[in-house]
Amino acid sequence: MSNELELYDVTIIGGGPAGMYTAFYSGMRDLKTKLIEAKEELGGRMLIYPEKMIWDVGGVTPVLCRQLIDQLAQQAMTFDPTLVLGQQIVAQERQEDGTYILTSSTGEQHWTRTVILTIGYGILQMAKLEIEGADRYEVTNLHYTVQELEPFRGKRVLISGGGDSAVDWANELESVAASVTVVHRREQFGGHEKNIARMKASSVQILVPHAVSQLHSSDGEKIDEVTIAHTESGEVTRVAVDAVIVNHGLKSDFGPLKQWGLDMGDWCANVSGRLETNLPGIFAAGDFVDYTSKVRLIAGTFTDAVLALNSAKLYMDPSAPKAAYVSSHNERFKEKNKALGVAE
Structure with missing residues (x-):
């Protein structure tokens, strides 16, 4: 041969x-x-x-x-x-x-x-959000990567995750989006210390230790609100969103x-x-x-x-x-x- x-x-x-x-x-x-x-x-x-x-x-x-x-x-x-x-x-x-x-x-x-x-x-392959029915929103406003910043301009963005990419996306989107909320199940974030410090010093809202527990949609096509739960107490909070970005590794x-x-x-x-x-x-x-x-x-x-x-x-x-x-x-x-x- x-x-x-x-x-x-x-x-x-x-x-x-x-x-x-x-x-x-x-x-x-x-x-x-x-x-x-x-x-x-x-x-x-x-x-x-x-x-x-x-x-x-x-x-x-x-x-x-x-x-x-x-x-x-x-x-x-x-x-x-x-x-x-x-x-x-x-x-x-x-x-x-x-x-x-x-x-x-x-x-x-x-x-x-x-x-x-x-x-x-x-x-x-991106680790998917383990919530039943989450995949239906992947064609609208549930994202596993950020290819461009412009689509998020003026939007309320929720990021689930605490690794390098989640921190980087939060920092990049902070000046573009109307608001950025980061939800992470642990108190500590991964990634470079300087980037974490920059995120914490910015307008980014950080909710730890929390995890996304439910997705809500008024029309069945896109996510309008997200329920997040405290990983220790179980207390839940609903957050209005225009886009959800998931970085679970x-x-x-x-x-x-x-x-x-x-x-x-x-x-x-x-x-x-x-x-x-x-x-x-x-x-x-x-x-x-x-x-x-x-x-x-x-x-x-x-x-x-x-x-x-x-x-x-x-x-x-x-x-x-x-x-x-x-x-x-x-x-x-x-x-x-x-x-x-x-x-x-």
């Missing part, structure tokens, strides 16, 4: 920030590269919060998440890797020569010398990948300091991995990408340099600099 396929040096599975930067860095190392993403667009988990402001990427001034996705995607394509969208890789088979045949859920196959897994937390599913024989913890793959998995020729980066000094930031993901790709390069050619030359000295950028009108 492999004789009918085109052989790649590196195949990256997952098109989030780790996968996109790995594709770019693979080009810096002059490797024949393929990037495969299960969805029909690049971005990974970042697609959940496109309107969120990203502040903590080195050298990048505050930028909307969707703009950062666009910039990462543009950078990923610098050296023209092969891009495959809409394919979930479900199986791998190591050949006698050490290469891999990867098979997607569509039946299409891919042949590669090495694999870099940048699949984050796998296929993500994400459910991840690695699907058939669990059967590959990877050394997996509860949520992540265990890798070495060089981002090697326990399977020869298969490396990993980003949110999918765990190791002693792991940094769970987008900035940390870029370092993961470099380490994993360098390990893949050395796996194929132990005599190769341990890392790529910096862009100012990398031969691969000479023609590109000329195109930009930059003198050597």
Whole structure:
């Protein structure tokens, strides 16, 4: 079968920030590269919060998440890797020569010398509001993510949840909505301390420890009021709303990948300091991995990408340099600099 396929040096599975930067860095190392993403667009988990402001990427001034996705995607394509969208890789088979045949859920196959897994937390699904009949309002004013802020302008918004995204949405919507109420079942919020402090210092109404217990509709099409209950006393309060946003976390599913024989913890793959998995020729980066000094930031993901790709390069050619030359000295950028009108 492999004789009918085109052989790649590196195949990256997952098109989030780790996968996109790995594709770019693979080009810096002059490797024949393929990037495969299960969805029909690049971005990974970042697609959940496109309107969120990203502040903590080195050298990048505050930028909307969707703009950062666009910039990462543009950078990923610098050296023209092969891009495959809409394919979930479900199986791998190591050949006698050490290469891999990867098979997607569509039946299409891919042949590669090495694999870099940048699949984050796998296929993500929002945890739904566990109230009977809640799903009927998903087409009107019950939301599980915030794609744009403008639809909430001048509205009374209730947010259920207390994690990173719930806090971020509260802060972003505070200046847009008529009012923002955050309902959380615990006294403590998750997320960055600075963002929590900002929320608490704003006009956002915070109700803890409370949980949404009922949804009310006068026309059966949209939510008009929400009953919230104190988690300890059981005391209930009705709140008038125009929109409800639920952030109760994400459910991840690695699907058939669990059967590959990877050394997996509860949520992540265990890798070495060089981002090697326990399977020869298969490396990993980003949110999918765990190791002693792991940094769970987008900035940390870029370092993961470099380490994993360098390990893949050395796996194929132990005599190769341990890392790529910096862009100012990398031969691969000479023609590109000329195109930009930059003198050597």
